[in-house]
Structure formats: structure tokens, C-alpha cells
Amino acid sequence: MTAVVQPATADPAGSNPPPRRRRPRRPxxxxxxxxxxxxILFLVITVAPFLWMLRTALSNNRVLFTDPDSPLPVDVTxxxxxxxxxxxxxxxxxxxxxxxxxxxxxxxxRNSLIISTxxxxxxxxxxxxxxxxxxxxxxxGRDKVFFVFLTALMVPPVFTMLPNFTLIKNLGLLNTxxxxxxxxxxxxxxxxxxLRQFFLGISREIEEAALIDGAGYFRIFFRIxxxxxxxxxxxxxxxxxxxxxxxxxxxxLVGQDESVRPLTVALAAFRTATxxxxxxxxxxMAASLVAAVPTMLLFLAFGRKIVNSIQxxxxx
Numbered sequence: 001m002t003a004v005v006q007p008a009t010a011d012p013a014g015s016n017p018p019p020r021r022r023r024p025r026r027p028x029x030x031x032x033x034x035x036x037x038x039x040i041l042f043l044v045i046t047v048a049p050f051l052w053m054l055r056t057a058l059s060n061n062r063v064l065f066t067d068p069d070s071p072l073p074v075d076v077t078x079x080x081x082x083x084x085x086x087x088x089x090x091x092x093x094x095x096x097x098x099x100x101x102x103x104x105x106x107x108x109x110r111n112s113l114i115i116s117t118x119x120x121x122x123x124x125x126x127x128x129x130x131x132x133x134x135x136x137x138x139x140x141g142r143d144k145v146f147f148v149f150l151t152a153l154m155v156p157p158v159f160t161m162l163p164n165f166t167l168i169k170n171l172g173l174l175n176t177x178x179x180x181x182x183x184x185x186x187x188x189x190x191x192x193x194x195l196r197q198f199f200l201g202i203s204r205e206i207e208e209a210a211l212i213d214g215a216g217y218f219r220i221f222f223r224i225x226x227x228x229x230x231x232x233x234x235x236x237x238x239x240x241x242x243x244x245x246x247x248x249x250x251x252x253l254v255g256q257d258e259s260v261r262p263l264t265v266a267l268a269a270f271r272t273a274t275x276x277x278x279x280x281x282x283x284x285m286a287a288s289l290v291a292a293v294p295t296m297l298l299f300l301a302f303g304r305k306i307v308n309s310i311q312x313x314x315x316x
Contacts, residue, residue: 050292053285057081061097061282080286098280103287104258108266112291115180115251115262116244122185124237128229130187131195132221136207146196152189161253168254175257184244191236198232199225238302242295263291 060075079096082088173179248264
């Protein structure tokens with residue numbers, strides 16, 4: 001007898017999926033190890049202050065220095081946070097080494113939100129208008145004016161403090177929201193340069209088609225350019241808000257009244273209200289931690305978008 005060999009039949013589609021290709025492993029190199037070591041070192045240097053601030057904010061200020069080297073909170077308590085948020089009485093604050101002084105946290109938080117939001121709205125809007133003028137409109141001396149405008153990046157802000165203070169004082173705007181917001185409300189060199197890079201990347205054919213249809217420059221800017229650059233506008237708004245939130249020297253100079261005092265200035269005032277045993281470091285760290293939460297949440301939510309937008313503009 002002869003054996004009949006049956007031809008092999010193909011498996012149904014999908015019964016034997018092709019094996020997955022494994023990623024080729026990168027060869028080991030001392031350079032990669034050194035790069036990871038440097039990255040981890042910078043990460044530790046960046047995160048360590050926040051961890052130490054959290055440790056101090058959860059410690060009892062009266063016994064804080066009994067174990068200064070401990071990485072964990074000393075006599076764990078929520079008293080510092082309660083003192084900052086105004087839920088602790090003066091007796092409870094003094095019992096844990098606090099000064100008993102009220103911080104009026106919610107008032108200062110409101111002031112910081114008003115000031116930061118106003119600065120962000122004004123700076124983003126007017127910087128976008130200036131960036132569009134430098135990127136698209138053609139007028140004599142445009143490039144020279146832009147070069148001179150960018151040289152303002154090399155001027156330290158402290159050099160403009162005294163002239164700005166004199167102007168705000170003569171206008172009678174000391175201890176007012178407009179006096180704090182005014183120097184930052186209009187365009188800044190960085191914001192104009194940041195948005196100009198995006199406007200230059202937009203095809204001119206779109207604007208030329210709109211001009212042929214009878215649209216003016218203002219209509220093109222508001223109806224076409226702004227919707228196409230919403231991502232960089234949001235990124236600039238976040239960066240501006242964070243910078244305005246952390247501003248200290250100018251609000252300290254022109255906003256001494258508690259009705260307009262932002263949170264950063266209030267923390268310094270809270271530091272000076274020291275009890276007889278020493279500064280309330282636990283309360284101060286708790287206030288700093290709470291003040292940093294809004295900006296930290298913003299950066300955690302939009303961090304990738306910020307990095308991608310800055311890389312696109314070529315800003316290093």
C-alpha cells in the first residue's frame with residue numbers, strides 16, 4: 001500500500017496570529033547609565049524641598065526641633081493646616097507653637113486669583129495682537145522694531161521697578177488691583193516672541209483667501225488665527241498665570257493694604273508674626289504648601305502641552 005499524503009491546509013484567518021516582534025534592546029553603555037544617574041539626581045533635588053515642606057507642615061511646631069533630622073513629621077498633626085485655613089482657635093494655635101495670629105487665607109487667595117487672572121487675560125490678548133502684527137502685517141521698520149523689542153529681555157526687571165512705582169504713585173493707584181496688575185497687563189517680549197513663532201507657521205494662503213473674500217485683518221485674526229492657535233494661547237496663559245501667582249516683590253511694593261494683598265505677600269507677613277518660642281515654621285510651610293497647590297495642579301494637568309509648545313517654538 002502506498003501512503004497518501006494529505007496536503008497541509010491553511011489555518012483559518014486569525015487562528016495563528018503572527019508572533020509579536022520584540023523591541024531590540026539597546027546595548028548597555030556607560031553614557032546611558034550616567035544620563036539616568038544625572039536625571040535621577042535632578043529629580044531628587046527638585047522633589048526633596050516639597051517633601052520636606054510637607055513633612056514640616058504636618059509637624060507640631062512646639063516639638064519640631066526636638067528631632068530635626070527625621071525625614072518623617074515630628075508629632076504628626078493637622079494643626080498647621082488648620083491654622084492656615086482659619087479653623088483653629090488662637091488657644092489651639094499657641095498650644096502647638098503657633099503665634100495665634102489669623103492669616104485670612106481665603107481673602108488672600110481671592111486676591112491672588114483676581115490679580116493672576118487679570119494679568120493672564122490682558123497679557124495673552126495684547127501679546128497675541130502684537131505677535132500677529134510682527135508676523136503678518138507689513139510696515140516699514142517692522143523687523144528693526146521687533147529686534148529692539150526683544151532686547152527688553154536682557155533688561156533686569158528690577159531696573160524698571162522705580163519708574164513703574166513712581167508712575168503708579170502719581171496715578172493714585174497704590175493699594176489697588178489696577179496698580180498691581182498694570183505693569184504686567186500688556187504685552188511682554190517673551191509672550192510676543194512665543195506667539196509670533198506659531199503665527200509664522202500658519203499658511204499665508206488661508207489669509208489670502210480670506211482677504212479675497214473681503215475679510216479684514218481684525219476679522220482674520222479673531223475668526224481664523226485665534227482658533228488655529230488655541231493650544232499655544234492656552235500654554236502661554238498657563239505660564240503667565242504661574243508667573244503672576246508667584247510674583248512677590250511688586251505686590252509687596254504697591255499692595256500693602258490687606259484688601260488687595262496677594263497670598264505670596266501674606267506669607268511673608270505671617271512669617272513676621274512670631275510667637276515667643278520662635279517662628280511658626282510648621283504653619284509657614286503649611287501655608288506655602290497650600291499656596292503652591294493651584295500652580296502644581298495646573299502644571300500636572302497641562303505639563304505635556306507646555307513642553308511640546310515650547311519645543312515647537314525653538315525656545316530653550
